[in-house]
Amino acid sequence: MxxxxxxxxxxxxxxxxxxxxxxxxxxxxxxVHLVLIGDEAQIKLHLQSYPIPDENYSIVHATQVIxxxxxxxxxxxxxxxxxxxxxxxxxxxxxxxxxxxxGNTGAMMVGALFSIKTIEGILRPTIGAYMPRxxxxxxxxxxxxxxxDCKPENLNQFAVLGSLFAKYILNFDHPKVGLVNLGEEExxxxxxxxxxxxxxxxxxxxxxxxxxxxxxILLDKADVLVCEGFTGNVVLKLAESIYDIVQRRNxxxxxxxxxNFEQYGGVPVLGVSxxxxxxxxxxHATAFKNMIRIAVRMIETDLLGKMKESFKARI
Amino acid sequence: MxxxxxxxxxxxxxxxxxxxxxxxxxxxxxxVHLVLIGDEAQIKLHLQSYPIPDENYSIVHATQVIxxxxxxxxxxxxxxxxxxxxxxxxxxxxxxxxxxxxGNTGAMMVGALFSIKTIEGILRPTIGAYMPRxxxxxxxxxxxxxxxDCKPENLNQFAVLGSLFAKYILNFDHPKVGLVNLGEEExxxxxxxxxxxxxxxxxxxxxxxxxxxxxxILLDKADVLVCEGFTGNVVLKLAESIYDIVQRRNxxxxxxxxxNFEQYGGVPVLGVSxxxxxxxxxxHATAFKNMIRIAVRMIETDLLGKMKESFKARI
Numbered sequence: 001m002x003x004x005x006x007x008x009x010x011x012x013x014x015x016x017x018x019x020x021x022x023x024x025x026x027x028x029x030x031x032v033h034l035v036l037i038g039d040e041a042q043i044k045l046h047l048q049s050y051p052i053p054d055e056n057y058s059i060v061h062a063t064q065v066i067x068x069x070x071x072x073x074x075x076x077x078x079x080x081x082x083x084x085x086x087x088x089x090x091x092x093x094x095x096x097x098x099x100x101x102x103g104n105t106g107a108m109m110v111g112a113l114f115s116i117k118t119i120e121g122i123l124r125p126t127i128g129a130y131m132p133r134x135x136x137x138x139x140x141x142x143x144x145x146x147x148x149d150c151k152p153e154n155l156n157q158f159a160v161l162g163s164l165f166a167k168y169i170l171n172f173d174h175p176k177v178g179l180v181n182l183g184e185e186e187x188x189x190x191x192x193x194x195x196x197x198x199x200x201x202x203x204x205x206x207x208x209x210x211x212x213x214x215x216x217i218l219l220d221k222a223d224v225l226v227c228e229g230f231t232g233n234v235v236l237k238l239a240e241s242i243y244d245i246v247q248r249r250n251x252x253x254x255x256x257x258x259x260n261f262e263q264y265g266g267v268p269v270l271g272v273s274x275x276x277x278x279x280x281x282x283x284h285a286t287a288f289k290n291m292i293r294i295a296v297r298m299i300e301t302d303l304l305g306k307m308k309e310s311f312k313a314r315i
Numbered sequence: 316m317x318x319x320x321x322x323x324x325x326x327x328x329x330x331x332x333x334x335x336x337x338x339x340x341x342x343x344x345x346x347v348h349l350v351l352i353g354d355e356a357q358i359k360l361h362l363q364s365y366p367i368p369d370e371n372y373s374i375v376h377a378t379q380v381i382x383x384x385x386x387x388x389x390x391x392x393x394x395x396x397x398x399x400x401x402x403x404x405x406x407x408x409x410x411x412x413x414x415x416x417x418g419n420t421g422a423m424m425v426g427a428l429f430s431i432k433t434i435e436g437i438l439r440p441t442i443g444a445y446m447p448r449x450x451x452x453x454x455x456x457x458x459x460x461x462x463x464d465c466k467p468e469n470l471n472q473f474a475v476l477g478s479l480f481a482k483y484i485l486n487f488d489h490p491k492v493g494l495v496n497l498g499e500e501e502x503x504x505x506x507x508x509x510x511x512x513x514x515x516x517x518x519x520x521x522x523x524x525x526x527x528x529x530x531x532i533l534l535d536k537a538d539v540l541v542c543e544g545f546t547g548n549v550v551l552k553l554a555e556s557i558y559d560i561v562q563r564r565n566x567x568x569x570x571x572x573x574x575n576f577e578q579y580g581g582v583p584v585l586g587v588s589x590x591x592x593x594x595x596x597x598x599h600a601t602a603f604k605n606m607i608r609i610a611v612r613m614i615e616t617d618l619l620g621k622m623k624e625s626f627k628a629r630i
Contacts, residue, residue, distance in 0.1 A: 134560065134563070134564075145497050148497060148504055148505035148506075148508075149505045149506050180549060181545075182460050182463060182544065182545055182548035182549065189463055189545065190463035190464045190543070190545045191463075191464050193463075193545070213548075213549070213552050214548065214549035214550065214551065214552025214553035214554075214555070214556065215552040215553065215555055215556040215559070216556075217549075217553055217556070218553070218556055218557075218560060219556070227549075228505070229497065230496075230497055230504065230505045230508070230546065231545065231546045231549055233497035233528075233529065234495060234497065234528070234529035234532075234542075234546055234549075234550060235529065235549060235550070235553060236529065237528050237529025237530040238529035238530065238532055238533070238550060238553060238554070239529075239553070240529075240530055241529065241530040241531075241532070241533055241534070242533075242557060244530070245449065245533060245570070248449070249449075249568055249570055249571075251566055251568055253564055253566060255560070255564055256564075
């Protein structure tokens with residue numbers, strides 16, 4: 001299998017991307033072939049310090065880079081030779097089976113929507129984030145900002161996509177789905193949450209356990225936590241800030257170390273037709289390694305096939 | 316000044332209410348007169364252990380109690396002799412200048428709306444919560460659940476009410492108002508946040524500093540954090556859960572101790588025409604003491620007069 005990796009995306013590219021790629025290959029000794037996309041000279045230079053066996057990689061030279069602050073649509077249109085544009089060309093034409101970047105999030109989303117499209121039946125793709133729980137597992141909060149305004153059916157679809165991700169990637173047998181809400185009882189919430197509750201309750205593709213309050217987000221009450229992207233984004237960034245506070249106060253605690261969201265790299269864009277993973281801008285080697293690992297697992301488990309089947313059944 | 320205190324509200328009533336009342340009076344030696352509303356025999360019994368000077372209190376006997384799980388409107392209608400119903404009668408007729416309860420939140424809200432009404436011009440009253448910041452101050456997050464669905468003008472009014480509370484009770488000279496949002500730039504957010512931003516920007520009664528992300532909620536970037544009650548409730552309960560996690564992990568830290576929201580007792584219902592404070596169900600003595608202190612300060616600073624003036628100017 002071939003994993004396309006944008007070597008120019010993120011604040012510490014290409015060095016950390018090379019390190020992460022090398023760590024992944026050398027740790028797993030597997031048959032994954034990495035397609036490293038970016039400035040060939042720079043990549044080769046770093047590969048001297050962090051070597052990867054020849055059979056495990058190839059380089060696709062990209063002469064341009066889309067910077068973090070560029071306008072997504074404009075940049076993608078004008079920079080056809082950028083690592084992100086080339087990555088999506090490789091993905092769309094089957095020369096890569098997945099594409100990973102810690103670069104411009106907007107450009108990654110636009111690229112995903114225009115080059116590989118959404119899964120049939122999906123109204124809106126979504127991005128989630130891991131939520132560390134005290135029992136050592138990770139929950140999935142979805143959406144975390146891609147969809148600030150949602151309709152009830154969007155949340156219902158996020159629940160299905162998130163459940164499949166939780167099942168095949170996070171290894172939950174029957175992932176419990178909770179609706180983030182301001183009270184536990186049915187009937188609580190804003191208009192959106194009330195309407196979404198009815199849809200989730202009727203949805204036999206998921207294991208819906210009801211409403212989840214803010215206090216339950218960091219517990220293992222539910223494995224997939226569904227909400228619109230506005231609340232999800234505020235929750236994610238609040239959780240991220242907890243790690244910063246813990247660091248500033250010199251608190252050493254194994255559990256709070258897991259609030260260092262950088263290490264997770266990123267979760268896939270759920271709902272597009274091929275594996276696409278958008279990483280945190282400040283991704284380091286571990287983050288890149290983890291993103292490659294997730295992409296591999298998505299391919300091995302045929303997660304996209306499962307998602308397509310699931311939505312075919314619903315149409 | 317006379318402060319009405321529901322002695323039967325909360326999980327540890329009337330003992331903790333008596334203790335809190337005694338602590339307040341004995342700590343401050345002031346001229347406050349507490350009107351203790353509830354079962355006279357029980358109150359007198361606890362006063363033997365936690366005495367209050369005769370001139371600082373009177374008891375108004377209430378034969379009924381509205382339980383935490385009762386339906387608010389029904390309970391208030393049927394239990395006219397309950398401590399909450401009597402408390403609002405005293406407040407409405409001027410026999411108390413403020414009313415405090417850690418009892419049934421819904422009954423407190425219904426009582427407030429029907430017995431003393433909202434300030435003229437206020438569309439919806441609101442309840443906020445304190446947010447502890449690392450510099451030792453408290454910010455105010457408003458709304459935290461009373462208004463799950465909001466219109467832009469609701470948020471604009473919460474900003475004015477919250478600013479006045481922050482100025483007169485939390486002692487910020489020019490409280491900075493931030494709009495909770497998923498990005499910092501103007502134009503970010505869901506439809507509500509985008510529309511609210513325009514109103515807040517034009518509002519010359521507040522010191523609006525722009526959008527505030529989840530990561531800024533626990534910093535001192537803004538003193539008043541405005542959002543609809545859905546997101547606010549999730550944020551508050553998530554912050555509350557951080558304290559629980561810190562406790563379970565045996566972390567001793569002065570700052571995280573301030574995440575014990577119980578100690579704050581409760582913040583006032585903002586937008587109703589007289590001082591009403593609804594406490595946390597699990598309020599202990601410190602919480603009751605703090606609520607009395609806030610009620611006193613609201614009366615001393617004529618916060619309600621300031622609010623009425625402010626909305627008169629806007630009509």
